């Protein structure tokens with residue numbers, strides 16, 4: 001891999017004490033071009049503008065996808081990336097569905113490792129902070145015709161981030177708009193899934209909510225996700241979460257939490273369809289012990305209110321409940337405070 005280091009580091013201007021999410025970018029990025037049916041050699045270079053003509057394919061036809069994951073400074077000074085192989089696998093799942101070329105998983109992991117090593121100084125050290133890694137790929141041919149791009153660009157940028165706390169999350173059960181449908185692209189991290197969701201989220205915000213709970217496209221009866229996170233409910237000391245399907249994004253946080261719980265038994269786990277009726281009834285009867293979203297940015301995000309057809313239901317948000325215990329278990333592995341039983345940390349040497 002070709003590496004061109006910056007001669008003009010911006011690290012002295014960086015805010016690493018209290019970084020906002022996704023607004024500062026480290027000194028380097030990785031770029032790799034797909035031409036004539038194969039990937040060229042990846043290159044690490046100084047972070048900066050890239051230039052294309054307005055005919056850039058992805059701007060017109062939306063072959064664009066991304067990933068999101070984190071690298072951490074561990075307590076003993078080592079640097080670890082959380083489950084990069086899982087992100088590589090998911091990137092290629094998205095690529096297949098979006099008719100884009102798969103990117104070699106070993107290049108992906110190796111590229112991340114080299115990039116993070118080079119910009120190690122950009123990893124914030126305060127509790128809950130991390131270097132957010134943003135790999136993405138887009139169609140980079142320059143023609144306007146409704147057929148797949150012939151060229152593609154793979155890029156990785158990184159950004160120091162603080163503990164992501166969205167405040168008390170009030171969610172509204174969404175019964176009009178749909179994030180994904182059977183046979184669609186809901187299980188991929190394609191860019192358009194986000195573009196298509198902003199309007200519904202904004203409507204919910206205008207009604208005083210933070211996010212929507214997406215329901216199934218057909219009858220809006222089944223709970224699917226909470227905003228851009230997978231969702232879990234605790235009823236009868238059991239964690240209940242919808243099963244994966246082609247409408248649900250297979251979160252790596254979700255998978256890690258289910259794996260931990262099945263191993264340590266903190267909670268029973270049920271992956272099964274969850275209806276809106278079941279959740280609302282449990283909330284009404286005081287049987288909904290906790291509800292939370294699961295995803296890389298916030299790890300676990302407690303839900304304090306569920307709104308359904310104009311009625312708001314309060315849900316406990318205990319500081320020492322299941323959600324926070326689960327969050328700590330994951331954080332301990334990432335910080336090196338607990339045994340990494342499942343080999344989730346890729347350590348840089």
Ligand SMILES: *Cc1c(COP(=O)(O)O)cnc(C)c1O
Nearest residue numbers: 228229230249251252253295296
């Ligand atoms: C990225 C994402 C998630 C969470 O995935 P993680 O790998 O846990 O970060 C959940 N739902 C949607 C729709 C997503 O895009």
